[in-house]
Amino acid sequence: MNRQSLLKYVHRLGYLTTLIVVIQLLFLSYIGIAEWRKREERREATQMHRGPATERLRVLYGGEADAKLLDRLPRLETLKPDGFRFLASPSFNDMDFAIAVRRTSSGGDGVLLMTPRNAAGEGDQPVSFQLSVSDYDRLASDLDELAGEWKGEASWWTDGTGVVLERVCNDKVSSGFGNSPNFYGKVSARVFAAVRPLIPQLADLDGSWHSKNR
Numbered sequence: 001m002n003r004q005s006l007l008k009y010v011h012r013l014g015y016l017t018t019l020i021v022v023i024q025l026l027f028l029s030y031i032g033i034a035e036w037r038k039r040e041e042r043r044e045a046t047q048m049h050r051g052p053a054t055e056r057l058r059v060l061y062g063g064e065a066d067a068k069l070l071d072r073l074p075r076l077e078t079l080k081p082d083g084f085r086f087l088a089s090p091s092f093n094d095m096d097f098a099i100a101v102r103r104t105s106s107g108g109d110g111v112l113l114m115t116p117r118n119a120a121g122e123g124d125q126p127v128s129f130q131l132s133v134s135d136y137d138r139l140a141s142d143l144d145e146l147a148g149e150w151k152g153e154a155s156w157w158t159d160g161t162g163v164v165l166e167r168v169c170n171d172k173v174s175s176g177f178g179n180s181p182n183f184y185g186k187v188s189a190r191v192f193a194a195v196r197p198l199i200p201q202l203a204d205l206d207g208s209w210h211s212k213n214r
Helices: 002-047 054-058 064-073 134-148 184-198
Strands: 082-090 095-104 107-116 125-131 161-169 173-178
Touching: 002 173, 054 064, 064 082, 064 095, 064 161, 082 134, 082 184, 095 125, 095 134, 107 134, 125 134, 125 184, 134 161, 134 184, 161 184, 173 184
Parallel strands: none
Antiparallel strands: 082 095, 082 161, 095 107, 107 125, 161 173
């Protein structure tokens, strides 16, 4: 093979190698963009949104149970102009907890539902309680501060306590749900700390709504 023929094959091999590298780079870019989109979708899904949580829960896999539990609480309209609804679903637990609180001149009028899982709405144990003005204002301020700082999270958490929060403030509703300890775990702990002293049935639970003896 003469020198000219050898150079021709070398050039062809170079073109082929370049094409392979370009294809690999395009493929890696596609994978990277797809993963970035998934992370951003996850981040967006964990953020607080305007409006109630119910409709978004109903199109989420496994969210129908939370939507049904919210329906057993007082309606959001009855909590205006200031209040919140809260659900806690501890992992590996047989009980879910649902709370609704409305701001009144005397503090916060609340109700807690302790609902056995897979009970189809039967077995609810409604417990009424009342937060003082200072305790309600502190809790509402804490929830608003946490929500104001929360930008969502792309990470996945496989267990923990699933939380739904619907906040009514100045007649406007915002909501979010997830199990990130960086936001929803803090929300869970703040709500628990506020209501625990008022509800003896919660004495054996910790701030994640799990049994202390698990």
